[in-house]
Amino acid sequence: MKLEKKARHFARALMAGAVLVLSAPVVVGAETAKDHAAANVQVPGYYRMALGDKVTVTAFYDGPVYLKTSVLNPVEGVDFTSLLQAMSVPVTRDGVQTSVNAYLIQQNGRLTLIDSGASDCFGETLGRLVSNIDASGINPDNIDAVVVTHMHPDHACGAINTDGTAAFRNAEFIAPKADADYWLSDAIAHSVPESERSFFKAAQRAVQPYKAAGRFRTFEKGEPPVPGIQSVDEAGHSPGMTGYLIEGGDKQLLVWGDVIHSHAVQFKHPEVSVVFDHDPKSAVQTRKRILNDVVTGKLWVAAAHLPFPGIGRVVTDGAGYRWVPVEYGAVR
Numbered sequence: 612m613k614l615e616k617k618a619r620h621f622a623r624a625l626m627a628g629a630v631l632v633l634s635a636p637v638v639v640g641a642e643t644a645k646d647h648a649a650a651n652v653q654v655p656g657y658y659r660m661a662l663g664d665k666v667t668v669t670a671f672y673d674g675p676v677y678l679k680t681s682v683l684n685p686v687e688g689v690d691f692t693s694l695l696q697a698m699s700v701p702v703t704r705d706g707v708q709t710s711v712n713a714y715l716i717q718q719n720g721r722l723t724l725i726d727s728g729a730s731d732c733f734g735e736t737l738g739r740l741v742s743n744i745d746a747s748g749i750n751p752d753n754i755d756a757v758v759v760t761h762m763h764p765d766h767a768c769g770a771i772n773t774d775g776t777a778a779f780r781n782a783e784f785i786a787p788k789a790d791a792d793y794w795l796s797d798a799i800a801h802s803v804p805e806s807e808r809s810f811f812k813a814a815q816r817a818v819q820p821y822k823a824a825g826r827f828r829t830f831e832k833g834e835p836p837v838p839g840i841q842s843v844d845e846a847g848h849s850p851g852m853t854g855y856l857i858e859g860g861d862k863q864l865l866v867w868g869d870v871i872h873s874h875a876v877q878f879k880h881p882e883v884s885v886v887f888d889h890d891p892k893s894a895v896q897t898r899k900r901i902l903n904d905v906v907t908g909k910l911w912v913a914a915a916h917l918p919f920p921g922i923g924r925v926v927t928d929g930a931g932y933r934w935v936p937v938e939y940g941a942v943r
């Protein structure tokens with residue numbers, strides 16, 4: 612009897628529930644396991660912008676690298692902690708989240724990738740470039756050239772897969788001559804302490820399959836690496852660091868490499884260098900010159916280490932500068 616009573620009670624409860632559902636067309640709590648899983652996956656890391664009607668630039672996200680605030684060389688009177696706090700930049704145990712971006716230029720029927728991310732050279736958080744290129748609808752096999760701003764691992768390593776094969780099977784690898792002469796030199800690599808040799812090894816490994824296939828070349832300071840893209844000398848952070856200027860009708864874009872590592876600190880204080888600077892003094896001079904040039908020339912900027920997509924404008928702000936990121940919008 613007791614069981615029968617329970618069953619009747621259950622049936623009544625079900626009926627009540629059914630009535631409740633029928634009388635309440637707005638169903639609360641319909642999230643499925645699939646919806647829940649989707650909430651934990653980021654959108655693909657690419658962003659497009661047109662330069663005039665003939666050139667398109669696509670920013671690609673390779674992932675984040677975490678930099679300790681100790682990579683910033685101290686300057687008297689500049690308080691890094693308060694500058695980071697003023698921009699609400701979280702400083703975690705791992706350091707400050709710093710974006711690694713690369714840029715694809717589509718013009719005259721050519722695909723030129725500027726910088727290539729880090730592949731497996733800088734840990735597991737990086738190395739997403741190729742999957743983001745795929746997600747954007749571009750076939751990596753169609754990329755004609757990989758042009759690097761400089762040969763540090765977070766710019767050059769992504770030209771190869773983790774097994775050492777070329778990530779861009781039909782591309783040339785093109786580097787500024789002064790940078791290639793430095794980072795690909797065995798003599799220089801052997802002249803530095805063992806602890807500093809990893810960047811040399813990474814650069815040599817990145818170009819290896821391209822060299823073997825006869826598809827590696829360099830260009831002299833001031834020369835265009837490929838038709839339609841001008842080079843801009845940015846030596847300092849690396850011996851031959853180079854920015855790339857692209858004319859797109861009403862807009863001009865400078866893909867500037869590593870002019871800024873910490874947006875919260877170095878726009879306001881361009882005099883702050885970083886420990887990775889090959890020549891900190893000329894890195895500071897380059898930063899000051901480039902910041903002035905992009906403001907006076909009203910250039911758009913695409914920046915390897917500014918928050919993704921790293922595209923925006925620079926404006927003056929007091930004695931320093933301020934970054935104005937691009938607003939999300941249609942390509943054209």
Ligand SMILES: [Zn+2]
Nearest residue numbers: 763765869915
């Ligand atoms: Zn870098």
